[in-house]
Amino acid sequence: MSKISDANYETIRAFRNKAQESLKQFKVLEEAAQSFTDLIYQEFEESIALVRVYVTFPFGKLPSSNQTRITNLATAKQILPILNEKSTILSLLGTHGEKAAWNNRHNSQGHIGIPLVSADFIDSIPMVSRLLKEMGVPLEWVTSQNTGMEAKNTLNIASVFYVPDASTALDQRGRKIIPAQDFVKASGIKTVFGSGGTYLMSNSFATIIVFCRESLTKEQASQFLSLASLFTFATARLVLNGKIFVGN
Template sequence: MSKTLKIDSTSLALLLDKVQENTKNCRTLEQAAQLVTDAVYEELGDSVVLARVFATVPFGELPEPNRTFVTDLAAANDIAPLINNDTLILSLLGTRGAKSEWNDRRTSQGHVGIPLASAAFVDKIPMISRLLKQVGLDLDWIDSRDADIVTKTLGGISGVFYVPDAAQALDHQGRKIIPAQDFVEANDVKTVFGLAGGYPVGKMFVTVIVFCRETLDKAEAEFFSPLIDAFTANTASLALTRAIFD
């Protein structure tokens, strides 16, 4: 039988059980993130093109290859002076999809890390800008230099990012919310949704983003919200001890 994202409560409970079981003894957030994307893809694979997990990590805590990627990206976009060890980087931690090269974060070509260096820079990235705004984050917090404000803001995140039609949906500036239209067309991507949750420490939030071959309404996307709650609950100790990368 072909798998579908239009699941019932019993199927969701089975997925949550798998996520909780797989992540309860992980040594790092990266390991847990990979296992979550594996579970989503394996349980819903026929309907999922790609599942990814991103989390905000300070630049100074990134592995060297990630720092190099972010530094080069910042230089290319004239924001290098804004990057320091405390700059939050929306970092790819887990990935699973229909192509083998999508199954290891280290083979990602363009999404290793996105520096949240300024509100103006983030607003130039339609998908990330929309994601942050839809989960309750106005971009103003990015320019705040008050660590307490940033920690409180990110720790309170809980919401759903939802793009009903990846090929057609536009933002308020008339831009495609999913800019990679070659990816959308080649893989018949319909709906894209993301689930976001925060940790009460360390200026960190995490998001699971799913690119679907099915069209979902918003309520069907929101049905998966317990997934992010299960993930953050099981990985809170890893965030607290800063056990991020393998």
């Protein structure tokens, strides 16, 4: 167990090797994602309050329990008319944090699946909007999935999502990038960062988001840029074979 701020090339390489070996054993993506968040948290517990793995899938491919909760969210946010079977859903697959309730994705309130149905709706969620922008995910790509139109560009994620200070960082509209300020204050959240990775021969991508209790520079956060691509490479066989959720 170590601090993220103390991590170096050797630390990260050793963790990558351990994670790669661990991920080989899983037969379902959900179990692999949960294990991956467990590993990240256990390795850097001194620094992390919460770590999560999200993967995008079409609404029609999700378990009925997810669909029900997402439909309820879409109804509340008045976007139900544009939600359809092909809509891209940023789906929570793995979660581990300092509270026991944060260690099961089914306990998530409002984050089990985020419908990326339109540019306007994405823009209404400051953290998700910034996450996609900084990781280089074009809104055109997202909306093309929702309409069923062919995207003009292949998705290529190559940048780190980075919020230096969760309590003060604002977006271009003057909104807190991390809106859940009660969570930020209660858990002492400082820096938030994330990375993304794509699945070859698939329209899905994964993102890892880490909420830290220490302040990190962008260079320190960028050392972890490869974690998401490690995860997608190690679990690509599961996505291609449709082995996504436990019990499905």
